Structures are given as structure tokens and as C-alpha cells.
Amino acid sequence: MTSRFAKPRFAKPLAAISLLATCLAFGGGAQADQLDRVKQRGKLIAGIKNDYPPFGSLDAKGEIKGFEIDLAKFVAKQIFGSDTAIELVPVIASNRIELLNAGRIDVIFATLGKNADRAKVLDFTEEYYKMAGIVLLAARDTPVKTWEDVKGRKLCGIQGNLYNRTLSEKYGAETVLFTGTAEMFKAFQDNRCEGIAFDGPILTMKVAEDGWKDKYRIALETFDYIPIAGGVRKGEAAFLATVNKAIIAAEAANVLTSAEQSFHMGASDYVTKRAAEAAAKVKAN
């Protein structure tokens, strides 16, 4: 009796385990070249921001527009000859690297700051922007004068920002962190925190808006600048080289300098200098 029942009882879990093992083996072992896969698919899947002007946000017509969107489309054009051969996947700071490494997206163009920790889990492309790492937006009459003054104060921010740890560990701020910028701005306007500590460009844009400019100001400038680069999965040398080439081509073709103008970011020395260098590089080849 027991032997008759023993087999089916163990067969199911065994089958499940072997299925899982097969999945793991394929997941880890399938090492087709990323570039081939992208080319075969016929489109580039890029992780971008859609709540982050001027880098990527929805316009009045519901289309995603921005500095990094222009870049991503140019990269797609370089690879496929058409800037419509692209799928834009909105990502947020807290899920973009996971989405990349899970294979859901080919490349991150989502205000990804370059640092050593991240370099362990992905490969950075060429840098294409230099961003004020963190600034503080607060009420016009805020008593905060230096970064040391934020000690014990509630500051709104975004989960996954590089500087959250510095803010709480070094400066002793009490961080109130959200997943999206809409929630962060709403919570700040409701006075759930005394200030917003977040990336410079978006806060500079925000503070110029109606309803914001007469009440708030950038109270503290950044203590650190951070290079922004794209990100691809580790060890995909051919794909990385292709994307890098496309980024330099974009710089050389003044795609980024004109994007800075069309999205009212002001012409930064960094982007202008890189455009000149890229143009020289392209000419040399």
C-alpha cells in the first residue's frame, strides 16, 4: 500500500523542483549576446522617467518628453535607423536597476547617478550630464542656512536617492521617503516635511512654477555634483560599446545641447564641453 502511494506523493514535488532547477539553469545560463537579442527584437527597450522634468515627463498630450527621452530615441535611431524603434518603460529610482538586471529593459536612461556601489551590479555607459546631487527646497522663511541645520528636521525625498544615507547619517535629518515625485511634492505642500532634499534640476524647475515660486526657494545648494550615465547589464561588452557610440554620436550631433535648450535647462558647461569633445572624436574616426 505505502509503496503504491509513495511514488505519486513524491513525484509532484520532485517535478516542481526539477522544473525550478531548469528555470534557474536557463536563467543563469542563457547568455545570448544582448546586442543580438535587441537587434533580433527590432526595438530598444529603455527605462526612462515619466515624472521627472526636464529629463523625462508627460506633456499635455500625454507623450513622454525630455532630455533623456531625446537621447534614448537618438540611440534607437543609431541602432535601428529609426527613432520609433523604441519602447519607453517608465521606471522609478527604486526599481530601475532591478528591472534592468531582470531583463525587462535593455538600458537605463533615468537620471542614473554614477557611483562605485552601482558599478558592482551594472555597467555604466558614457556620462552625458552632470547633476547637482542634492539641493534643499524649503519655505522662503526657512531658518535652515547650512546643511548642518537640517539636523532633526523632517525632509521629504525619494526612496533610492544616493544621498538619503548621507542626509540621515551625516546631517541627522529625519528623511520621509516616497516612491514617486508626485507623492513627495504633495506631502511637502501638506507640510508633512519642512523641505524637499532631492536632485537639483527637478527642484529648480519646480520652484519656478506658479504657486511655488512665491512660497518656496532653493534654500541650500548642493554639496556634491554627480555624473549621470546610462546603465546596461554587466558583461554585455558589444551592447555597451554600441550604446556608448550612439551617445557620443548624439553629443556630436548636438542632440543634447539642443535638448537642454528645448527643455529650458540652461546651457551647462559640461554638456557643451562634451559635445565639442564628441564632435572632435567623431571627426577623428
Next chain:
Amino acid sequence: MTLDFSWLADPLYQQWLLRGLGTTILMSLLGIVLMFIIGIAGAACIHFRLPVLETLTTILVELFRNTPPLVQLFFLYFMLSEIGLTLTDSATGRSIPLFSGFTCVVLSLGLYNGAIAVEIIRSGLLAVPSQTVEGARSLGYSRLQTFRHVELPIGLRMSIPAMTNNVVSLIKTSSQAVLVAVADIMYGATQIMLETFRNLEVMILIWIIYVVIASLAVVAARRIAAAVRIPGYGM
């Protein structure tokens, strides 16, 4: 594939996880208390067929039971201050929202699972044999006394299995606190994942922690059920 749990040695991470665990447990406990208050009060309103209150309770139960708890949480957190539920901070003179993130989570847990608790307790009350109720009435108990001393005690015992599910669901739902920036266990875990990129390891730990908390709740419910068992009643 190798698992690396060395990040657990970081004192800051330990602090985040322990504080987060404390917040999760405190939120769940307060939520459970609120859930029982709402559940018993609501079930009584419907059971006694109180005019107006019965209809009102039914509408509220349907409203809170049939909408996602996350929508309710966002409503409490972001919308209430819009309708004017604010108070003035004495230190800065600014108007701040009446409910903190923590309070909003407790309220949303209490309301969502409380609405379900109303139905669970009501079904428990309906399961009390009519002969028992009639017996109590014939012994001279008033309707309220019958409810207080006969129907509710038996009804609550009857509802323990279904209520255990509800409590476990409440504990799990508390993990959405991370979305309104309340530093619960999930919040700490998210932060650690973002810094260390050891997503799998952190998720495994969180998984275990939730299983342990929920299992403890289930064990506690079983103990309570055994302790309050009515001998010979078959419960």
C-alpha cells in the same frame, strides 16, 4: 547563485530592520484593536437593526470592504488635508495634516479589516442557535443583556477561524505603509535593497519575518480559541 547576508552585520541596517519591525508590530496591534471595535460596534448596529445606523453601517461596510486598502490609505494620507482636516503646529505656526502617516496606516487597516470584521462577527452572531437566545430571553435577560452575555460571547467564539484570517490579512496589508513613507519593516528592507542590491537576500529575510509574525498571530488565535472553548459545545 550564492546568497550573501553580510549586509546584516551593518549596525545601521540592523537598526532600520529592528525599528521597522517594531513599527510594523505596533501598527498591526493598534489596527487589530481598532478592527475589533469597528467590527463589534458595526455588527451590533446591524444585529439590533438600529434605525439609520443599520443602513449607515451597511453602506460603510460595502464602501470600505469593496475598495482597495491602498486607495483608502492614499485618501487618508493625501486627501484629508485637502478637505481641511489640518491643525496648526504650535512650533512653526504652519497648518499640518491632522493625521500622521502612522495614524493614517492604523486607520486604514482598522477601517478596511474592520469592515470585513463586521461581516465576520455578524455571521458568528447568526450562528448562535435561536433556542439558546430564546432560553436566555425566557430566563428574563433583556435584549441587550442577551447580546452582552449570550450572543456576543458565543458569536465571537464562532468567528475565531474567520477572524484569524482577517488578522493575518491585516498584518500583511500593513506593508503598504512604505508607500506613505512610514518606516516599517518593508521601508527598511527597501532602503537596504537599494543600497546593497542584495534584493533576493533581503526579500528572503522579509518573507521569513512576515511568515513568523503571521504564524505567531495564528498560534495566539489558536491559544485563545482553546482557552475560551465551551466544553461540550463542539468548538
